[in-house]
Amino acid sequence: GAVVSQHPSRVICKSGTSVKIECRSLDFQATTMFWYRQFPKQSLMLMATSNEGSKATYEQGVEKDKFLINHASLTLSTLTVTSAHPEDSSFYICSAPTLQGGNSPLHFGNGTRLTVT
Amino acid sequence: AQSVTQPDIHITVSEGASLELRCNYSYGATPYLFWYVQSPGQGLQLLLKYFSGDTLVQGIKGFEAEFKRSQSSFNLRKPSVHWSDAAEYFCAVGENKLTFGGGTRVLVKP
Numbered sequence: 001g002a003v004v005s006q007h008p009s010r011v012i013c014k015s016g017t018s019v020k021i022e023c024r025s026l027d028f029q030a031t032t033m034f035w036y037r038q039f040p041k042q043s044l045m046l047m048a049t050s051n052e053g054s055k056a057t058y059e060q061g062v063e064k065d066k067f068l069i070n071h072a073s074l075t076l077s078t079l080t081v082t083s084a085h086p087e088d089s090s091f092y093i094c095s096a097p098t099l100q101g102g103n104s105p106l107h108f109g110n111g112t113r114l115t116v117t
Numbered sequence: 118a119q120s121v122t123q124p125d126i127h128i129t130v131s132e133g134a135s136l137e138l139r140c141n142y143s144y145g146a147t148p149y150l151f152w153y154v155q156s157p158g159q160g161l162q163l164l165l166k167y168f169s170g171d172t173l174v175q176g177i178k179g180f181e182a183e184f185k186r187s188q189s190s191f192n193l194r195k196p197s198v199h200w201s202d203a204a205e206y207f208c209a210v211g212e213n214k215l216t217f218g219g220g221t222r223v224l225v226k227p
Contacts, residue, residue, distance in 0.1 A: 006160075034214060043207065043217045044161075093160055097213045106151075106213060110160035 003027060004096050006109030013084055013116055021079045021112045023050075023094035029074035030096035035067075038091040038111075050077040050094075084116040119144045121210050123218035130198055131226045138193040138221050140182075140208030150191040151209040152182055155220075161207070167191065178202070200225050 003026040013019050023033055031052045036044040048069055049057040056069035066088075068080040077096075081088050093111040120143045130136050142148055149168050153161040165176025172184040182193045191208060203225040209215040 032213060043219045044215075046214055046216070049214065095213075095215075106163070106215070108153075108161040108163075111158075113158065 004107040004109040010113040018082045023077045025075045028098045033077040033096045036093045086116045089116045119216045121218035125221045127222040129224040136195045136198045140191045142210045152193045153207045155205045
């Protein structure tokens with residue numbers, strides 16, 4: 001079945017550095033991918049929609065200059081947390097639909113736990 | 118705007134007992150509804166989804182959910198829980214861009 005792979009699964013970085021998280025669709029092409037953020041013991045919040053070949057669409061309140069999204073190919077989207085700070089520590093999860101449209105199966109990656117020290 | 122409410126933050130249930138998790142949604146059109154389960158530190162696993170048709174939806178791991186338009190609800194049920202069902206459960210609404218409820222943490226007593 002369709003699988004979405006996220007890498008790394010966990011990362012620890014120092015404050016002020018940048019971290020890149022990859023989201024790959026392994027056996028299907030995804031023109032759109034979604035990035036979510038989950039704080040400890042909280043729900044998932046949509047951060048942005050990654051669009052292959054065009055700019056990402058960010059949700060209200062999400063800093064586009066801080067969370068850089070690049071959808072370089074039909075199977076890869078990357079989220080770069082720039083100049084990370086401790087408050088950026090969170091669980092980041094991506095998802096991708098196998099087809100366009102609301103009734104398409106939506107597959108989630110296993111998430112990336114980011115800890116900023 | 119779409120929204121999802123899960124009224125119960127956590128539920129404790131005895132192994133072998135039945136489980137029902139509540140979910141209420143707000144959506145402008147016919148909703149696409151989902152239930153996901155998340156184990157600690159893990160990603161999301163889809164339990165079941167409703168798009169249209171039969172309002173009683175069967176999912177994996179013995180779970181089912183019933184869509185009730187009149188009550189704007191999509192409650193998740195399992196007749197007999199197993200210790201491995203202890204996890205966080207999320208209800209979600211939307212098409213590809215999902216809005217999640219706050220989650221319900223399920224604890225299973227032996």
